[in-house]
Amino acid sequence: LLIWHLTARISIGITARTAASEAAGAEIAAQRRAHRESEALMRQAMTSVRRRVEPLLAAIADGTPVTGGMRTRARMLEAELRDERRAPFFTGTRVIESARAARTRGIDVILLDDRGTGNGLTDDAQEVIIGQAIRALDDARQGQVVIRLLPPRQRPRLLSIVTDDDILTLNADGVLVR
Numbered sequence: 001l002l003i004w005h006l007t008a009r010i011s012i013g014i015t016a017r018t019a020a021s022e023a024a025g026a027e028i029a030a031q032r033r034a035h036r037e038s039e040a041l042m043r044q045a046m047t048s049v050r051r052r053v054e055p056l057l058a059a060i061a062d063g064t065p066v067t068g069g070m071r072t073r074a075r076m077l078e079a080e081l082r083d084e085r086r087a088p089f090f091t092g093t094r095v096i097e098s099a100r101a102a103r104t105r106g107i108d109v110i111l112l113d114d115r116g117t118g119n120g121l122t123d124d125a126q127e128v129i130i131g132q133a134i135r136a137l138d139d140a141r142q143g144q145v146v147i148r149l150l151p152p153r154q155r156p157r158l159l160s161i162v163t164d165d166d167i168l169t170l171n172a173d174g175v176l177v178r
Contacts, residue, residue, distance in 0.1 A: 045084075052077060076103055087111035089149050093130050098137035108144040109137065114151045121158070128174040129159050136161045136168070 056073055060066065083099065084091050090099075090111050099109045111133075115121075121129070133147045143164030150157050159170035169177045 049081065052080075076100065079103060079109070083111045087113040087147075087149070089113040089115065090130075090133065090147075095130055095133045095137070095147075098134045102137045102140055102145060105141070107137070107140045107142065110144070110146045112146070112148040115149045116151075120152060125158060125172075125174065129170065132159060132161065132168075132170055132176065136163060 056070065056077065059070065064070075080096065080100070083096065090096060090113065095111070099111060102109050129149065136145055136147060140163055144162075146160075146162040148160045148162075150160060156172040157169050158172060161168040161170075166178065171177055
């Protein structure tokens with residue numbers, strides 16, 4: 001009986017250590033996978049930036065005289081890169097094209113995403129937000145347009161749009177409130 005009891009206790013200890021070791025191994029594997037995915041995303045972002053910046057920087061490095069057009073391209077590129085960092089929600093949407101067009105017309109555009117990743121918005125809410133942002137940018141004729149996706153704790157408000165002429169807030173139902 002004593003031998004059986006010792007064997008059972010040793011078995012239980014080995015099983016517990018094996019389970020802990022497997023859990024630690026799974027956690028390490030998950031961290032490695034997350035790290036690889038993160039590196040791939042970073043490489044993709046850096047490649048995108050390099051592809052857009054390289055022609056302009058190569059021209060400057062080659063000694064090409066800096067023209068007004070080059071300055072404008074550099075300002076537009078800087079604004080787009082800033083938007084990608086400050087407002088990832090709008091990256092890859094039609095808002096970026098509208099912002100570019102507004103900047104070309106001389107409008108000062110500021111895009112902000114204070115909602116963060118995993119914004120928890122439905123597809124319908126995202127479409128309404130994008131539609132309102134595009135409308136505000138397309139309607140602007142002068143001055144500044146600030147479009148800010150509000151933090152989730154500020155429910156029931158989703159979005160604020162501040163222009164020289166107006167301040168609009170989009171509530172959770174997709175209705176603009178002045």
